[in-house]
Amino acid sequence: MSRNGFPIPVKYLRSLASVIACQRSSIFQAPATYETIRPPGKNWPQAFYKRHPELKPKRVKALDWNWHDQNIYEKVRHWFDVIGTELDRMDIVLENVYNMDEIGVMLSMLGSLKVLVGKDDLRAYRGAGVKRTVVTAIECISAAGRSLHPLIIWPAATQRSTWTTYPTPGWHFACSQSGYTDSRISFDWLRLVFDPQTKLRAAGKPRILICDGFGTYESLEMLRFCFENNILLYRIPSHTSYKL
Structure with a gap:
């Protein structure tokens, strides 16, 4: 998996080995038994x-x-060599190759603001800066041009119905304190958004999921879910997506 951009953290190695052992044994087919196996x-x-x-x-x-910026070319070239080899596999079709990305929308203004003051007022400041308020959208599209329903992340503890003025059928929503994604939301997106919308179409063939990751997606639960559901994770090298 290190070739994919997702080297497995050593702390997960024993747990993943246990999952593989469960899958290879006909005795341990029920997922509920994972928790009882040492x-x-x-x-x-x-x-x-x-x-x-x-x-x-x-x-x-x-x-x-x-x-990093001076040596970015070699990283990008190596990544294309790796992903190119995978895309050439006979069991990989364009309909099963997906790219997901996150985009943050700033809701509050920062920095300067034009105001009306007296002509003798020399002050060029307005107190403390405005707090950043961000809403994040997780979007995903296949190499064949098919897009999935997005996941919107609100900067709050719970979602309010008044935040969606118009109907958004099929959209998914989540909340985090910062408005950005985290390991929990990333895993929920994978199993509740990505998997249901792509599994039947894949018809048992591998699904490739390319993402721009910074460590958010390296949870044990996500790696195990991908392994069990034939999802191949490929991460664009960190801090290179703006060059691609």
Whole structure:
């Protein structure tokens, strides 16, 4: 999965191994049994590394922005090499290749504001800056041009019916304190929006989901859901979508 842009965090390794063991055994077919099965022991990863010498644990850290910007070409080229290989697979069709993205809409103004004052008033400030209020939309479209219903994220604890003036059939709504997405909302979007609208059309074939991720989508629940439902996650390298 590291080739896809989603290297598996080591802390999830044992849990994912347990999921795979459940799927391979006819005894553990019911999802409810996952919670009763103990994952491999704490020393299991070391044995796993020995069995798979082509893999190794590696600690990654954030790059300096200037260095990242200067070396962006190689990252983008490598990503296209990886995604190109996957798109050439016989079981991958354009109707099952999707790109999701998030867009934030600023509801409040920041910075300067033109006001009417006395001609002798020399003040050029107006107190504290206005608090940012953001509404986020998660949108998704297939390579064949089919769009899914969006998910709108309100900056609140609960949604109010007065916030939607006109009918929005099929739209989905969520709330977060900041108005941005988080791991919980991302997972809800995957299982309640993306999966129901694409599963029947895929007819058992793999679905590729390309997203511009910054770590939000790396929860264990999301990785497990994708594995169980034949969804292949591909992440555009961080901070490169504006160049693509």
